[in-house]
Amino acid sequence: MLGKTARFLFFNFFIRPVVFLYLGVNIRRRNLIPKQGPAILVANHNSHLDTMVLMIACPRSLFRHLRPVAAADYWLKGKFLTWFSRHVLNIVPIFRNKEDRPEGSDPLDPVSQALDEGSAVIFFPEGSRGEPEQMTGFKRGIAILSERHPEVPVVPVYFQGLGRALPRGEGLLVPFLCDMFVGEPLYWGGDEEEFMRRLVRRFESLSREGYKPQWE
Amino acid sequence: MSLFLGESSAIHNPVVVYALVCLFVILIGATIIVNYLHSRGGSGEFDEIVQRLRTWWVIILLLSSAILLSSETSLIFFALISFLGLKEFLTLAPTRRVDRNVLFYIYLSIPVQYLWAALEWYGMFIIFVPVYLFLFVPLRMVLSGNTSNFLKAAGILHWGVMTTVFSLSHLAFLLMLGPTDRNPYGSGPALVLYLIILTQLNDVAQFIWGKAFGSRRVVPSVSPNKTWEGLLGGMLTTTTLATVLSIWMTPMTLFQGVFAGIGISIFGFVGDVCVSAVKRDLGIKDTSQMLPGHGGVLDRVDSLTYTAPLFFHYVYYFCY
Numbered sequence: 001m002l003g004k005t006a007r008f009l010f011f012n013f014f015i016r017p018v019v020f021l022y023l024g025v026n027i028r029r030r031n032l033i034p035k036q037g038p039a040i041l042v043a044n045h046n047s048h049l050d051t052m053v054l055m056i057a058c059p060r061s062l063f064r065h066l067r068p069v070a071a072a073d074y075w076l077k078g079k080f081l082t083w084f085s086r087h088v089l090n091i092v093p094i095f096r097n098k099e100d101r102p103e104g105s106d107p108l109d110p111v112s113q114a115l116d117e118g119s120a121v122i123f124f125p126e127g128s129r130g131e132p133e134q135m136t137g138f139k140r141g142i143a144i145l146s147e148r149h150p151e152v153p154v155v156p157v158y159f160q161g162l163g164r165a166l167p168r169g170e171g172l173l174v175p176f177l178c179d180m181f182v183g184e185p186l187y188w189g190g191d192e193e194e195f196m197r198r199l200v201r202r203f204e205s206l207s208r209e210g211y212k213p214q215w216e
Numbered sequence: 217m218s219l220f221l222g223e224s225s226a227i228h229n230p231v232v233v234y235a236l237v238c239l240f241v242i243l244i245g246a247t248i249i250v251n252y253l254h255s256r257g258g259s260g261e262f263d264e265i266v267q268r269l270r271t272w273w274v275i276i277l278l279l280s281s282a283i284l285l286s287s288e289t290s291l292i293f294f295a296l297i298s299f300l301g302l303k304e305f306l307t308l309a310p311t312r313r314v315d316r317n318v319l320f321y322i323y324l325s326i327p328v329q330y331l332w333a334a335l336e337w338y339g340m341f342i343i344f345v346p347v348y349l350f351l352f353v354p355l356r357m358v359l360s361g362n363t364s365n366f367l368k369a370a371g372i373l374h375w376g377v378m379t380t381v382f383s384l385s386h387l388a389f390l391l392m393l394g395p396t397d398r399n400p401y402g403s404g405p406a407l408v409l410y411l412i413i414l415t416q417l418n419d420v421a422q423f424i425w426g427k428a429f430g431s432r433r434v435v436p437s438v439s440p441n442k443t444w445e446g447l448l449g450g451m452l453t454t455t456t457l458a459t460v461l462s463i464w465m466t467p468m469t470l471f472q473g474v475f476a477g478i479g480i481s482i483f484g485f486v487g488d489v490c491v492s493a494v495k496r497d498l499g500i501k502d503t504s505q506m507l508p509g510h511g512g513v514l515d516r517v518d519s520l521t522y523t524a525p526l527f528f529h530y531v532y533y534f535c536y
Contacts, residue, residue, distance in 0.1 A: 024303060026505050132313075161307065164316075174316050175299075175323060177307040177504055211500050214310030216365075 003087025010088050011063075015052045023165055024177045025053055028209070032182040033058055033155060037065040037120040039185075040154045042142060044135050044203060045124040046163030049178075051089070054122055054157060057180060067092045067114055068122040072100065092121055108145055115149050125199070132163030133215060135203070143195045146188040153185035156199065158206035164215055179210045224287040226405035231465055235409050236280045243269075243276060268509030275507070275516070279412070283405050287391060288334070290405070294388045295330040300513040301380035302326065304503040309372045309494075314362045318353060322377050325349050329381055333388035341389055345382040350374060380514070383521040386528040387411070396467040396535055407531060410458075410465040414477065415523045418454040418484045425449025434485075439492040442485070451481040467535040476530060480523050487522030491515065 019025055033041070039062075043050055051068045058066055072093035075085040085091045092114045095101045114121055123145070125138035146154050161178035183202045189195055226232040250269055254262050282293035306319055325345065332341035354370050387408055395403040426446025434442045455477030462473025491514060495501065502511030510516050 024300075024504075024506070164311075164313075167313070167316075170316070172317060172320055174319050175303050175306075177303055211308070211498070213308055213498075216312060 003083075007088045007090065011052075011056055016056050018173070019049070019053050019056060022173070022175055023049075023162075024175070025057070025180050026177060027057055027180045027182070029182040030057060032184060033062065033157075034120070034153060034185075035059050035061050037062065037118045038115040038149070038152045039120040040115070040142070040145065040149070040152055041120060041122045041157055042125055042154055042199070043122065043157040044159055045126045045129045046132050046159060047129060047166045047168070049162040049166050050124070050159050051122060053159070053162065053178070053180060058120070062120050065119045066090070066122065067119045069094055069111055069124070071096055073097065092119075108141060108148075111145060112148055115145075115152055129163075129168045132167035133160070134163075135207070138196060138200060140192065140196065142199065143188075143192045146186075146195060147192070150188040153187060154199070155185045156183040156202045156206060157181070158183065158203055158209075160207070160210055160212065181206045181209050225285060226283050226290075229401050229403070229405055231401040231406045232283065232409060235406065235413070235465060236284070239276060239280070239409075239413065243273060247273075264509050266509075271507045271509050283409070287404070290391050290408070291330050291334050291388050294384065294391075295326055297513060297517060298326050298330075298381050298384045299323070300506065301384065301517055302376060304506075304512045304514045305376040305380055308498055308500060308503060309376060310365075310368070311372070312362065312365060312369050314360045315357060315369055315373070317360075318356050318373065321352070321356060322349070322373060322381075325377060326381055329385045330388050333385060333392060336389075336392050338389070341385070345377060345385075349377060353377075379521045383525045384517060386524040387520070390524070390528045390531070393531070393536060398467045398535070399463075402464075402466045402468075406465045410461055411480070411523060411527050412520070414454055414458050414461070414480045415484045415519050417457065418450050418481050419488065419519055421453040422446040422450030422485065425453070435489055438496060439489050442489065447481075447485055450485070451478065454481040454484075466531065468531065472530075472534055476527065479526060479530065483522040483526050484519035487519040491518035491521070 033039075041054060041058075043054060051070075055063065055066055055068070067090050070085065070089070070091040070093060072095045075089075075091055076082045076093055085093070092110050094107050094110065096107060101107065111121055111123070123142060125142040126136050127139050130136050142154070146152070158181045159178065160181075161176050164174070165176045165178065166173050183206050186195070186198055186202065189198070247269055250262070250265055254266055278293065282289045302323065306322075311319065329341070329344055332344055353373055357366065357370060390411065391404040391408045393404045393407060395401065422442070423446065426441065426443045426449070429445040429449065430441075430443030432444045433440060434444055434447055455474060458477025458480060459470060459473045462468045462476060463470060466473065466476075468476060491503075495503065503514035504512030506512050507516055
């Protein structure tokens with residue numbers, strides 16, 4: 001109950017004004033985000049803001065079922081952060097270290113379980129935020145996930161500019177207008193390499209849509 | 217109604233109220249005409265004009281409520297325009313990661329600059345950005361110790377803050393100007409409306425004259441749609457209206473009104489092409505997609521970045 005209230009207050013009275021008034025996000029094709037779970041929302045990762053923006057940009061019917069996939073060794077550290085991650089963000093924790101997982105289980109098992117329960121998961125195939133405003137290679141976990149759930153749509157969401165507003169390792173939030181471009185959903189086609197190629201190509205074409213300012 | 221609105225509400229100024237009523241009459245007329253032409257099969261470009269008009273409704277409703285409520289809400293409204301304009305500029309212009317905190321200070325200058333206007337502290341208002349902020353920006357940049365692209369970065373930040381904060385904040389100080397013996401109702405809110413109506417009408421008039429008769433281009437390499445016919449036709453329209461309205465809405469003489477009209481027309485054009493030059497330099501068409509049919513906030517207030525400070529100092533010199 002407390003967690004649900006906190007989640008509602010945090011997103012509607014803190015994140016929403018920050019994202020839409022202080023920053024300003026230009027969203028293209030919001031209608032391509034599914035209204036219902038299960039779904040896999042795939043985004044490039046520049047900043048903690050990516051998750052926040054994506055969550056409030058989603059339709060209200062989906063918001064309740066939204067769960068960002070996040071590394072347990074980062075998000076389940078300390079009492080408060082753990083509570084915040086579990087109840088406010090409602091993350092699907094991934095245990096990257098073998099010794100933290102139950103014997104013989106796969107790191108993606110909790111994600112599969114969340115999808116089976118009808119959740120829409122937010123997945124960052126780059127694995128980490130990395131250098132702001134630079135896309136790195138996608139890890140193959142997303143292909144494995146899609147193979148396990150071939151009927152679940154994989155929706156690509158491209159972000160630009162949030163890495164300038166709040167890059168990794170900095171606490172000062174500076175206003176910048178940001179872009180969020182949603183692409184047509186993808187489905188598993190039977191081959192891992194082919195799937196990854198399609199996903200990467202989809203992101204490349206989304207990234208060419210906007211104007212990319214100089215920033216170094 | 218005036219019971220709810222405070223002392224500083226412009227509802228007590230009949231000139232402002234009549235001007236706003238006229239503005240809405242024009243807006244309704246334009247909506248009827250455009251919808252009629254649209255329904256008669258004009259498509260393509262007309263879709264954009266319909267959308268642009270719809271956005272005009274929102275802008276004018278916001279502006280008139282801000283002005284009618286109180287001088288504080290008007291100042292907040294103008295400060296918000298500065299904020300949105302600056303944000304568009306700093307998003308598009310090349311900036312450096314090390315200057316993130318400088319950017320933050322530049323944003324902070326907006327409430328401070330509008331505070332000087334609210335306090336009617338003219339001396340501080342006029343030197344804060346061009347002297348104090350001008351000197352502070354490189355100082356803070358030096359502290360972070362990165363010299364690569366230093367000059368380019370400092371120049372970009374200065375230009376951005378001068379146009380979107382300093383220039384546009386003259387609307388705020390114009391609003392604070394009081395009544396004169398010559399025209400007790402030709403005070404701040406009326407002057408602001410006079411300037412905004414004429415500047416925006418000049419844009420529209422130049423567009424329409426250019427569409428109808430335009431052939432010789434003024435600055436083909438910057439803005440291919442700007443023609444001498446549009447510029448001169450716009451100037452004729454704006455100057456005529458500026459002269460007529462000046463007796464009613466401003467403390468200016470008829471003669472001063474003529475030159476105000478010519479000035480608004482010419483420098484509105486200059487402000488427009490300067491922002492166009494920036495966009496062309498960066499290789500973009502619109503500064504953002506915030507105002508459907510118009511582009512960004514900076515696309516809409518481009519002319520005002522020139523006319524606001526120039527008109528303010530013209531009136532301030534001759535009438536105050």
